Amino acid sequence: KAGVTQTPRYLIKTRGQQVTLSCSPISGHRSVSWYQQTPGQGLQFLFEYFSETQRNKGNFPGRFSGRQFSNSRSEMNVSTLELGDSALYLCASSLNYYEQYFGPGTRLLVL
Amino acid sequence: KQEVTQIPAALSVPEGENLVLNCSFTDSAIYNLQWFRQDPGKGLTSLLLIQSSQREQTSGRLNASLDKSSGRSTLYIAASQPGDSATYLCAVMQGGSEKLVFGKGMKLTVNP
Numbered sequence: 001k002a003g004v005t006q007t008p009r010y011l012i013k014t015r016g017q018q019v020t021l022s023c024s025p026i027s028g029h030r031s032v033s034w035y036q037q038t039p040g041q042g043l044q045f046l047f048e049y050f051s052e053t054q055r056n057k058g059n060f061p062g063r064f065s066g067r068q069f070s071n072s073r074s075e076m077n078v079s080t081l082e083l084g085d086s087a088l089y090l091c092a093s094s095l096n097y098y099e100q101y102f103g104p105g106t107r108l109l110v111l
Numbered sequence: 112k113q114e115v116t117q118i119p120a121a122l123s124v125p126e127g128e129n130l131v132l133n134c135s136f137t138d139s140a141i142y143n144l145q146w147f148r149q150d151p152g153k154g155l156t157s158l159l160l161i162q163s164s165q166r167e168q169t170s171g172r173l174n175a176s177l178d179k180s181s182g183r184s185t186l187y188i189a190a191s192q193p194g195d196s197a198t199y200l201c202a203v204m205q206g207g208s209e210k211l212v213f214g215k216g217m218k219l220t221v222n223p
Binding site for chain 2: 048103
């Protein structure tokens with residue numbers, strides 16, 4: 001069974017640009033969550049989706065948004081990038097309130 | 112607000128030692144607790160999941176226990192090996208949301 005996949009794996013952007021990250025969950029998983037990981041703040045929850053509906057959102061500015069498609073694939077978008085958005089962005093999928101499986105992450109560098 | 116703490120932040124041990132990693136959380140109303148391993152620059156690998164109704168889970172050389180009333184979990188690693196070197200994170204999930212609240216992690220180095 002294939003694991004969680006994330007694309008792209010690496011991204012370099014400049015301040016003010018926008019970026020879209022993609023996550024494909026494990027087959028059969030309908031729940032997808034997103035996290036930001038930085039050395040200073042550790043892992044912080046961004047949002048979670050289930051059956052195309054956002055169920056919960058973390059404490060991030062409105063520049064961070066996401067969506068989920070009917071095939072459970074999810075995307076997150078960050079607009080007007082800031083230097084502080086440089087981080088490892090991790091996506092996780094689960095069967096719904098159960099064990100979460102993480103992807104390899106997308107490393108975003110904002111210059 | 113749930114807070115998860117892992118102490119110490121780093122640990123260096125010789126190969127073969129049995130290890131105990133600690134995790135504490137402030138709100139005992141959790142749905143489950145999950146232990147992860149993270150290698151440098153990589154994603155998280157799930158090690159063990161303990162549901163709130165369970166006291167422990169085992170997988171190979173790993174054993175995790177949960178004491179909800181005291182807000183503590185312990186990950187026991189038997190006969191440590193250099194390949195166990197990684198950062199170990201614990202995370203709790205509370206009811207009504209898939210949101211995981213993570214500790215800052217403990218960086219483990221096992222020396223040959």
